[in-house]
Amino acid sequence: MKNVLYGKCVKCGKTYPTTPDLTTCTCGGILDIVYDYDAIRREFTKETLAARSERTMWRYRELLPVEETTAPTPLRVGWSPLYEESRLAEQLGLGRLWVKDDGQNPTASLKDRASAMAVAKAREAGAQVIACSSTGNAASSLAGNAAAAGLETFIFVPSRAPKGKVAQLMTFGATVISVEGSYEETFELSKAAIDRWGWYNRNAAINPYLSEGKKTVALEIMEQLNWQVPDYIAISVGDGCTIAGLWKGLKDLHAIGFIDRLPRLISAQAAGCCPLNRAIETGEPWHPMEENTLADSIAVGVPRNADKALMAIRESNGLTVNVSDEEILEAQKLLGRTCGVFGEPAGVTGTAGVKKLCQQGVLGKEDTVVSVVTGNGLKDVANAIRACGEPITIPSDMGRLLEAFHQKGIPLE
Template identity: 65%
Template structure:
């Protein structure tokens, strides 16, 4: 950034890193931490990238910025751009959750709901950006975005007193976050601020797992269907595939896939043991960690950081699916007693 570039209006980053003892006991891990990036201004890690994009757009004296997104990049761009006085055009697939679309509209974005896949939305956004000359915030196109995403690793290292964890766990969609996480730790290692590099565990939903399949089958990645409740990582044609695969392999880490049922279970587990509310894509990493601990790949004494990339309020529909409905009663003590007795409460 140039010294004269206006600084962001919103507080981005500095999210808490919790030592989650109860969750660790449930999983059989003695040193488990959760980085809750759902506490960013628009409730996802993507704020880290969007604030950089917005500042660069202001620096280049642009007035309009655009991107395609499954939801979180969109809302983060719209919010950060609104705070800096920029117009936005946001292209989302028609399946984007209402919570995320509501954020976009409240932030004043021009929302284009593309009745197709994320790839369709990406292609249309690229054509529109070219036609009207808007500033491009798209993932894996704008090189500044990774510099924003890597800041989550810088914070983790600082919060652990510059003693890097053994594993960092993250949900994976287009591959930009996991490659940014790796770059952050590499930068710290090269300048001597940490003395080891963590292994990366990348987790994808089984219904959309082009990168995990490539790692597990030791082959080049191939496009996949987008069939999962974890909308933010439902990316059948990832835009940063090669960097993501290289990051996992260089770290000597691995990837794993989890079902939608396991993702919903991870939402409940995280909330009920830690008081942290993650959206489906935000907790997919935790679901994968549970699987690898059960398989003995990750040992009980290894130090693990799970990044929760988005807040559960972005997708209340699936949160209710995960947690269940409330107990409904008439304003009657007799009915309350009967309903609680039926459930063996309190």
């Protein structure tokens, strides 16, 4: 990897050669992948990028920790749409608003970016089996991307994982272990199993390459905005890996001169499980919390990538916002009805946070915001129905139809 220098511990600063199976530092800290920005600047320009026809995350290879000979993974991951939503911006009282719909990735979540990277690095390591723990999306993304590459997967999920996500896992042929316990207990069991059988580790807080896959969402946003930096980028936060990857991508672009400033991040967490935001707001170290939210993908009471996530929020002079489950469901409905974007509860938490900050007067008409929707609503249809209600159900009778319209208050000519 000619553009990669080493992996560096975010806690103690120790450096490591970037072998394909790189994990954490001996002190327990997670590693950051450090690049040779001078070399990248010499060969990677906006013009060379614009000339590329490939519309996947692999169009940014110079900024990714893969060998030149490593083939792109089989599924089309990345280059999800970025919509400017002027009606919603006006409704919220924002200057401009864009929605990045990452639920349009192959397995319907942003986590495909990390899993594609895991598959690429597993191939480099010569591994045939990949494993992880997950609240759902990382699991289904790994199972799908690995299946397409012919690799076997072992997936550990908490028993509360929505059926839609478990159905994906089973369809992709993963060996699924549903753990009767919290995400923390699920993670510990997966870690013990990975250590025992030597499987390739896809856990994002252990494997430093996975944030490098996630950071491609930032690279895409900036390219899709023609390198014009918004004031804020909002994203839902659970384990901390995604916001850390988002910030890394932005810093990479700034380091090579593709953007002239950095946006502020908005870290949106569920009020029932917000250990990282609480640490920022109190100025104290983070402490575990109960996983008390319907937004299962961000229900992480013991965040495994806290160091990088907290660093990202602080370095960006970011904002934190905690939203209730009711506010999350309202945002799900709002995005659907104003933008035609169907996000799962965790996926729309960033937008719920933006809405709340607008209501509080923190954001307003002078601000430009990108909100990332990290997962598709079909992942969790039960909560979508809870947010929007049941359909009108009647016999095939015009009289009953008119009566139902009247009861619903639907105006008719």
